[in-house]
Amino acid sequence: MPIDIVVDAMGSDKAPDPEIRGAVLAARHYDVRVHLVGPEDILRPILRQHVRHQKHLPVFITPASEWITMGDKAAQAVRTKRDSTMRVGLKMVREGLASRASSQAGHPHSASGPGKAAGFFTAGNTGAAMATAKMVLGMLSGVDRPALATIVPTTRGTPSLLLDVGANVDSDPDNLVQFAVMGHIYAQNVLKISNPRVGLLSIGEEDSKGNALTRDTLPLLRALPGINFIGNVEGRDLFNGNCDVTVCDGFVGNVALKTSEGIVKLVTTSLRESLKSTVTSQVGALLSRRAFDDFKKRLDYSEYGGAPLLGVRGVCIVGHGSSNEKAIMNGIRVAAEFAHAEVNSGIEATLDSTAAVDTKA
Amino acid sequence: MPIDIVVDAMGSDKAPDPEIRGAVLAARHYDVRVHLVGPEDILRPILRQHVRHQKHLPVFITPASEWITMGDKAAQAVRTKRDSTMRVGLKMVREGLASRASSQAGHPHSASGPGKAAGFFTAGNTGAAMATAKMVLGMLSGVDRPALATIVPTTRGTPSLLLDVGANVDSDPDNLVQFAVMGHIYAQNVLKISNPRVGLLSIGEEDSKGNALTRDTLPLLRALPGINFIGNVEGRDLFNGNCDVTVCDGFVGNVALKTSEGIVKLVTTSLRESLKSTVTSQVGALLSRRAFDDFKKRLDYSEYGGAPLLGVRGVCIVGHGSSNEKAIMNGIRVAAEFAHAEVNSGIEATLDSTAAVDTKA
Structure with a gap:
């Protein structure tokens, strides 16, 4: 069963080229469906070139009209760019979580479908990614602050x-x-x-x-x-x-x-x-x-594919701005592994048991 | 006019060999008189071997019966080892400063003589060196804490x-x-x-x-x-x-x-x-x-010869424990350069003028 990973197509220094190439590589090598978030008119022609001979590769485009640049002030950009690739992508992760939570039976990731994802990767502005993830996904229970x-x-x-x-x-x-x-x-x-x-x-x-x-x-x-x-x-x-x-x-x-x-x-x-x-x-x-x-x-x-943002309610991986297609591919792989591993439920359970010890003491 | 530099002969991991070799090298290459501080019975025979054919090299021994090891707790060792190489060596720097201060005329370093030095070098316990320097030399006027x-x-x-x-x-x-x-x-x-x-x-x-x-x-x-x-x-x-x-x-x-x-x-x-x-x-x-x-x-x-401890009233250079003879030689050179450059009077004058600006503001 493939897992849905959403990728900020406009994040890296040379976006969207490394993102599109990396998404195609990941879709070829791993059991993932990749959703590239960004302006459709920019992404569509480039993606078409790359999948010309492999029309059934699971790489999709999710439209978003805005994106946050490296030069943008994180706090301000998160507030004003309401249709940014980061916000749209992370909302898909939130939706994916919500639908998984509501589907009682079945594989934990089977409920992700159109507009839903199990994890997010961006090679964009780190501060903006962290702020957006915190705002859109919220924090895990027992965690006060996320950590990169x-x-x-x-x-x-x-x-x-x-x-x-x-x-x-x-x-x-x-x-x-x-x-x-x-x-x-x-x-x-x-x-x-x-x-x-x-x-x-x-x-x-x-x-x-x-x-x-x-x-x-x-x-x-x-x-x-x-x-x-x-x-x-x-x-x-x-x-x-x-x-x-x-x-x-x-x-x-x-x-x-x-x-x-x-x-x-x-x-x-x-x-x-x-x-x-x-x-x-x-x-x-x-x-x-x-x-x-x-x-x-x-x-x-x-090779390691980016830094996980731990503590938010969902999967968010932040890559280096200079990420090339291989780094993007690895970032998508890491996001899939993170989502599969059910890290977040483990964190909540451990912090919960630790708090119980605290209370007893 | 040679400058007197005192060296902790028992500081480095392989002391006193690198110290003695480094002192001989420094005395050969630079215009310095080097005083090795340590137990005379250990140092004398080794030094004799190294200067056999160069009896006039200005390398001397100043006796000290104790030394602080890397494993010693700094605060305790500084308090209890009252005849340590560090304390004896740094006292020579203090005496050198005192006699320079009292001699109104002449070259600023000419007053150093027996038991007096213009700078100290150790490759020993950094914490102990800093604590001893602070205690024996005191702080420069306007400086609250020394910095390595x-x-x-x-x-x-x-x-x-x-x-x-x-x-x-x-x-x-x-x-x-x-x-x-x-x-x-x-x-x-x-x-x-x-x-x-x-x-x-x-x-x-x-x-x-x-x-x-x-x-x-x-x-x-x-x-x-x-x-x-x-x-x-x-x-x-x-x-x-x-x-x-x-x-x-x-x-x-x-x-x-x-x-x-x-x-x-x-x-x-x-x-x-x-x-x-x-x-x-x-x-x-x-x-x-x-x-x-x-x-x-x-x-x-x-190559750079160790880290200066800035802010104490005198010259103190701390080298790496793994210092070899070349590092010790360079440490002695740096101590001599530091002493010649009148860094400390410059620091006091600048902090004094800064304080004056503060008061005016």
């Missing part, structure tokens, strides 16, 4: 989840505890890590190390039942595979993420310059090109 | 200063303003950047982006006279050369720094594995070895 989670590669080859990377700033300890629960469930159900090690991002492993926020959060996380909490972890643990889920305030997570992107660029630029500087190296570089391609693939964030 | 500053490489090849990277957590806006002034003066006088661009580390360039701390700090930095403040900068700007001095809270700076270290390790590990995986690449790697060596040197933090 990103998957980072590690030296052990395993993926690792970092959250929050920018949905909130100035979080309080309760927020971080909720992030830990959400990350734990996502890692277990989508990344298929059986007993994910959850760490609190700090500046030293000892309990005494950290700032006021982490020192107040640590005992709450230690007391959390059912979570494999390993204590404070440091910035280097994000990439060494010692930790599967790393929890932090959105300001800190966003700085860590952008710092990482910056240093990867520094390292690759330096290496390229060093290789250029001698004739022997030029030959060497030529010969080792395959290795470089493999290396780039290992570090390629697009 | 680190120099990071950039894609443009220019160095960039990041502070605070861990001397404090939970800073307030006034602390960050003082960090900005200290970083500005250090960049100008030691890194020789004529009009350093100072940025505030945040999660977006717009003034509205950031957390409560950065939003409160931004207008204070905009109002600061004589500082080339360029507004909010992001994690990626640390390494792209767009900013010369980046100011942040010590928790955030420490996370950014350790994240960078982690990803550099990830990148180099991934690349090595990718190169190993094909025969062609093995040949390629062999041929491009020179380029790799050059590349490693570009990213090598040891």
Whole structure:
């Protein structure tokens, strides 16, 4: 039974081309029906070219007359662009949830049909996507604030989840505890890590190390039942595979993420310059090109297909503005996996049982 | 006129070997007299081996019976180890300052003599070094808290200063303003950047982006006279050369720094594995070895010789625990440059004039 995923066709820096190509790829490779949301007059001719010889590919267009750009102020655009691709797409997710809830029997995703979807992907304005998702979908029960989670590669080859990377700033300890629960469930159900090690991002492993926020959060996380909490972890643990889920305030997570992107660029630029500087190296570089391609693939964030926004009532994945067709395809795959895994019901159940423990204590 | 620099001989992970070798190298290459502080019975025989054929090299031993290890709790060790290498070494800096202050005439460094020094370097326990420096040297007038500053490489090849990277957590806006002034003066006088661009580390360039701390700090930095403040900068700007001095809270700076270290390790590990995986690449790697060596040197933090602790009344440089002899030599050089540049009087004068503006306003 295919699952319906809706894609913001006007989100990425080069929209709608990567979105249309990515949707076609996803429809070919995965058991999904893809709904591209955007202005029909722009999308239709391009889509027609791409599906010329495969007329039965399940890629559809849902009309929306407006879209939010990277330059738009998120709060204002969400308020004024009432027929935006993001709002129309996320409404389809809300409708899909509502109809699934009302259909008592059958496969959990069978009720999605015209105008209904199980998940949403956008490579557009992150702030606007988060605000729209919060407004249209609402929050899961027990969650005060959503968190944007990103998957980072590690030296052990395993993926690792970092959250929050920018949905909130100035979080309080309760927020971080909720992030830990959400990350734990996502890692277990989508990344298929059986007993994910959850760490609190700090500046030293000892309990005494950290700032006021982490020192107040640590005992709450230690007391959390059912979570494999390993204590404070440091910035280097994000990439060494010692930790599967790393929890932090959105300001800190966003700085860590952008710092990482910056240093990867520094390292690759330096290496390229060093290789250029001698004739022997030029030959060497030529010969080792395959290795470089493999290396780039290992570090390629697009392989992971975007960051899930956890805590909203529905499935919303946010990709990088520079997403190419492969990244879009992977984003659609991740949205389908997220929806299949029933992550959100798991989050609500865990937070509910945690609250019960709180009340007993 | 040589300048006297005192070195904690028992600080690094492999002490005292790198310290002794580094001191000998520094005495050979720079116009410095190096004082190694530590247990004479351990240091004397090793030093003798290294200076066998160069008996006139200005490397001396100052006795200290105790030293603080990496495993020691900083606060406790500083209190109980009263004859530690750090305390003895930093007292020499205090004495050097006192005697320079009392000698009205002559070269500013000429008054350093037996038991007196113009700067201190340690590759030991960072927390203990900071606490000892604060206790023994005291703070500069106008500075509430010291900041640990680190120099990071950039894609443009220019160095960039990041502070605070861990001397404090939970800073307030006034602390960050003082960090900005200290970083500005250090960049100008030691890194020789004529009009350093100072940025505030945040999660977006717009003034509205950031957390409560950065939003409160931004207008204070905009109002600061004589500082080339360029507004909010992001994690990626640390390494792209767009900013010369980046100011942040010590928790955030420490996370950014350790994240960078982690990803550099990830990148180099991934690349090595990718190169190993094909025969062609093995040949390629062999041929491009020179380029790799050059590349490693570009990213090598040891080239920069350690992090200055800014804000204390004296010169204190903290190196990495894994410092080798070259890193120690560079640390001694940086301590000498810091002392020569009269950074601290510049910081006091600038903060004093800023305070005057505050009062007028």
